[in-house]
Amino acid sequence: MKKLVALLLVIVLALSFVGCKKSSGDNLIGVAMPTQSLQRWNQDGANMKAQLEKKGYQVDLQYANNDVNTQIQQLENMITKGCKVLVIASIDGSALTDVLAKAAENDIKVIAYDRLIMNSENVDYYATFDNFKVGVIQGEYIEENLGLKEGKGPFNMELFAGSPDDNNALFFNGGAMSILQPYIDKGKIIIPSKQTEFTTIAIHGWSSSTAQARMDNLITANYASGKKLDAVLSPNDSLAIGIVTSLKNAGFGTAAKPYPIITGQDCDKPNVIAMINGQQSMSIFKDTRTLASQVVEMVGAIVEGKEAPVNDTKTYDNGVKIVPSFLCDPVYADVNNYKELLVDSGYYKESDLQ
Numbered sequence: 316m317k318k319l320v321a322l323l324l325v326i327v328l329a330l331s332f333v334g335c336k337k338s339s340g341d342n343l344i345g346v347a348m349p350t351q352s353l354q355r356w357n358q359d360g361a362n363m364k365a366q367l368e369k370k371g372y373q374v375d376l377q378y379a380n381n382d383v384n385t386q387i388q389q390l391e392n393m394i395t396k397g398c399k400v401l402v403i404a405s406i407d408g409s410a411l412t413d414v415l416a417k418a419a420e421n422d423i424k425v426i427a428y429d430r431l432i433m434n435s436e437n438v439d440y441y442a443t444f445d446n447f448k449v450g451v452i453q454g455e456y457i458e459e460n461l462g463l464k465e466g467k468g469p470f471n472m473e474l475f476a477g478s479p480d481d482n483n484a485l486f487f488n489g490g491a492m493s494i495l496q497p498y499i500d501k502g503k504i505i506i507p508s509k510q511t512e513f514t515t516i517a518i519h520g521w522s523s524s525t526a527q528a529r530m531d532n533l534i535t536a537n538y539a540s541g542k543k544l545d546a547v548l549s550p551n552d553s554l555a556i557g558i559v560t561s562l563k564n565a566g567f568g569t570a571a572k573p574y575p576i577i578t579g580q581d582c583d584k585p586n587v588i589a590m591i592n593g594q595q596s597m598s599i600f601k602d603t604r605t606l607a608s609q610v611v612e613m614v615g616a617i618v619e620g621k622e623a624p625v626n627d628t629k630t631y632d633n634g635v636k637i638v639p640s641f642l643c644d645p646v647y648a649d650v651n652n653y654k655e656l657l658v659d660s661g662y663y664k665e666s667d668l669q
């Protein structure tokens with residue numbers, strides 16, 4: 316009798332385990348985000364979770380504190396839990412080859428979110444904003460606001476690039492330099508530091524403090540004599556914050572020593588405030604709601620066993636394959652249009668920007 320009870324218990328437990336795995340895994344979507352330290356990723360994560368849940372999915376949303384091993388562990392857990400699809404904004408795009416091989420063995424599909432995942436055949440789709448265009452818009456903003464097309468110049472400028480382990484950083488830089496390089500070649504833009512190589516101007520981990528320290532050095536070495544600085548190409552807002560802090564500490568921001576044109580990306584709240592205060596000139600706006608809804612559509616198609624919608628099958632080569640991509644359209648915000656773009660659209664409340 317005891318044996319029979321024990322056997323029944325084992326069967327009940329086994330069945331409940333299968334049931335549990337099925338009910339959680341069946342519609343469970345894993346969303347792996349890099350860090351909560353930058354506002355945009357919080358927004359991305361929250362939008363993804365809300366929109367997926369609205370469609371009836373369960374969501375395992377994780378942030379990895381910008382630590383590659385933490386992200387790998389989180390992905391392994393998602394695989395063990397039986398997630399159907401993994402949506403991954405990678406920290407180091409080249410560090411996920413092994414864990415994605417495990418995902419593929421378990422028949423789990425993978426969407427690279429915002430950043431391309433490199434060196435893996437197990438990336439099914441990529442959803443992002445047009446990263447080259449982001450750089451082009453930043454370059455064109457500088458071109459227009461300095462009057463370069465009208466032949467004005469020469470102007471002094473310094474260049475920054477993003478994290479070298481993020482494929483996006485190369486695209487942002489490529490796009491911006493496609494506009495700015497001809498003016499450098501013609502001598503209409505001068506880079507007093509002469510630092511133009513991607514590896515020299517790149518800021519690891521998109522760190523604000525590293526960008527600030529590099530700007531401090533650039534000022535000391537090249538602008539101490541009072542030479543005018545007309546523009547700084549910053550690929551994103553976390554770098555722009557560091558650059559502005561450095562310039563402010565060096566006495567910029569007065570009538571005699573105005574801030575240069577400073578670009579950015581993400582429209583993070585502190586940066587929009589900096590734009591309103593005249594410290595940062597512009598920021599690329601990538602509406603994370605648009606990207607999230609595109610990814611939710613991709614997830615829906617994958618779960619139904621269909622092809623997901625893409626609009627680019629040429630650009631994003633991850634070293635092993637060209638990943639079918641959906642590119643959303645970036646635009647820029649500055650002091651003239653931020654209200655319409657960011658407040659009227661409901662992205663921020665007016666009170667967020669005070």
Ligand code: BGC
Nearest residue numbers: 353429430481483521551581
């Ligand atoms: C994103 C940017 C972001 C940067 C730093 C890039 O991959 O595309 O929007 O500013 O990472 O987090």
